[in-house]
Amino acid sequence: DGGITQSPKYLFRKEGQNVTLSCEQNLNHDAMYWYRQDPGQGLRLIYYSQIVNDFQKGDIAEGYSVSREKKESFPLTVTSAQKNPTAFYLCASSIFGQQYFGAGTRLSVL
Amino acid sequence: QKEVEQDPGPLSVPEGAIVSLNCTYSNSAFQYFMWYRQYSRKGPELLMYTYSSGNKEDGRFTAQVDKSSKYISLFIRDSQPSDSATYLCAMSHDSGGGADGLTFGKGTHLIIQP
8 A cells, every 4th residue: 555654653752852753655755744733723844855865944843853864764853852742743745746644643741 | 914814613514515615825926725634633635736726626526716816715515424524725836745845724623414
């Protein structure tokens, strides 16, 4: 089955801890994105990557980091510098102008 | 002024009714317009993708774009309880899926009553 796989589905972070959210796609899409969704809010862009080994900050990149070592993978690290990390995180990839999303990871703070 | 405005609802209609969902925007550079459906605790699913002004129909769904008024709409005919979800509008100014990401509305929560 082709698609975007995000893991884990639920994640808990302790104070001062970095956590990494996984995003893998087998759609052969070049572009990948990370969004954050808060209750009653639209999606806000954290980081995006148009090509392997290159990525750009989105609107709310502070406290987050990414890597793009393989076309299929675009992991997001939520660092201890992100003071309000509780949210639903969505990964997407795009082709021909259309973005497709994974099922999301819900991150909570312990 | 926010770039994309969307009434959060909830919008509650009886089964079989025609549903109208809308977004307004301020950035005249937006050229590509999308509607996503998001069920609770799931990722958004792309429903409709349109370019510039005009109408596009896909089954029970019709998307309308009026660039002169900076207004887009999604119509759902013969609404079903399974259509109950949050509908997000999204837009971009380039054709690369939003090379720098899409701009989203906050979403409208739709409830179809059986």
